[in-house]
Amino acid sequence: MRQHDTEVPDANATYVFAVCRDPDPSSCAGLPGVTHEAPVRLLALDSFTAIVQTVRARDFTDEAWQGRLSDQRELERYARAHHDVVSAVAAACPAVPLPMATVYHADERAQEALAKESDRFRVALKRIAHHAEWGVKVYAPPAATAAPDDAGRRAGRPVVPTDRGRPAAGAGLAYLERKRGAQRLRERSQEDALRTAETVDEQVGRLATASRRLRPHPQPSTDRRVQILNATYLVADRRSEELALLTRTLRERTGAQIELSGPWVPYSFVGEV
Numbered sequence: 001m002r003q004h005d006t007e008v009p010d011a012n013a014t015y016v017f018a019v020c021r022d023p024d025p026s027s028c029a030g031l032p033g034v035t036h037e038a039p040v041r042l043l044a045l046d047s048f049t050a051i052v053q054t055v056r057a058r059d060f061t062d063e064a065w066q067g068r069l070s071d072q073r074e075l076e077r078y079a080r081a082h083h084d085v086v087s088a089v090a091a092a093c094p095a096v097p098l099p100m101a102t103v104y105h106a107d108e109r110a111q112e113a114l115a116k117e118s119d120r121f122r123v124a125l126k127r128i129a130h131h132a133e134w135g136v137k138v139y140a141p142p143a144a145t146a147a148p149d150d151a152g153r154r155a156g157r158p159v160v161p162t163d164r165g166r167p168a169a170g171a172g173l174a175y176l177e178r179k180r181g182a183q184r185l186r187e188r189s190q191e192d193a194l195r196t197a198e199t200v201d202e203q204v205g206r207l208a209t210a211s212r213r214l215r216p217h218p219q220p221s222t223d224r225r226v227q228i229l230n231a232t233y234l235v236a237d238r239r240s241e242e243l244a245l246l247t248r249t250l251r252e253r254t255g256a257q258i259e260l261s262g263p264w265v266p267y268s269f270v271g272e273v
Helices: 062-069 072-090 107-115 119-128 148-154 169-208 237-254
Strands: 012-020 038-043 049-056 093-097 129-138 210-211 226-236 255-263
Touching: 012 038, 012 072, 012 107, 038 107, 049 119, 049 210, 062 072, 072 093, 093 119, 107 119, 107 237, 129 169, 169 210, 169 226, 169 237, 226 237, 237 255
Parallel strands: none
Antiparallel strands: 012 049, 012 093, 038 049, 129 226, 129 255, 210 226
8 A cells, every 4th residue: 555745634635546558538437436526537647647536635644544454344445446447447458557545645746756657657568568467276185184094994904993991912003104104195295286386387377478476375264275376477368268278278187276367457567656
């Protein structure tokens, strides 16, 4: 979350959603943005156009945002409103999204600050033109763990009932062998999962223009799947069907659960202002 130049709480400020080149004015017409008090509009820069909205500066002070961070519903409302504007504009032309709550004291301040980033905008817009971001998550089933009796049967050893007070002969050694076998099984499962993750990332990466490996998301306690890859890829629009086919092929080849999501605005490949 970024904030700029909101030192006059009673004044208006300029909220910036994205920077693009030659946008269609109708792409943001009628969008509510982060406030219903002013329309989303275009702001001309030297070589680009910013998508902006006039907001009240007091709504974007550090104190105001600290309070908003503790209100999940209000924070989600702002995040959704910001994303809706960026998505609408990006659907019409390549657009570099700015972080939520990028706010300047006035249009002139926004123009001055954004002009300093013109080289980065130029490079980013060229890279993402006719591209979209796609997410790929790969899950492996939980490592198989054998019950002690099952492990003994698979090893060819009979399971001998014991008295309550006296273990069967060799029971301690058999227990240790089963523990070691279970550990080896877990290690092999983990190695297989890592190889699968690398295979998927390598294959999808060859098709993509750029990629980023992300930290795996923790799974809910009710979900026994293990996430072994969480990555995002910048893929040319003309290769989207090829991407879908590749993920289906990798599912069949590896046996892993592969989730493909997108297309999204390429937030991960434009950097931050």
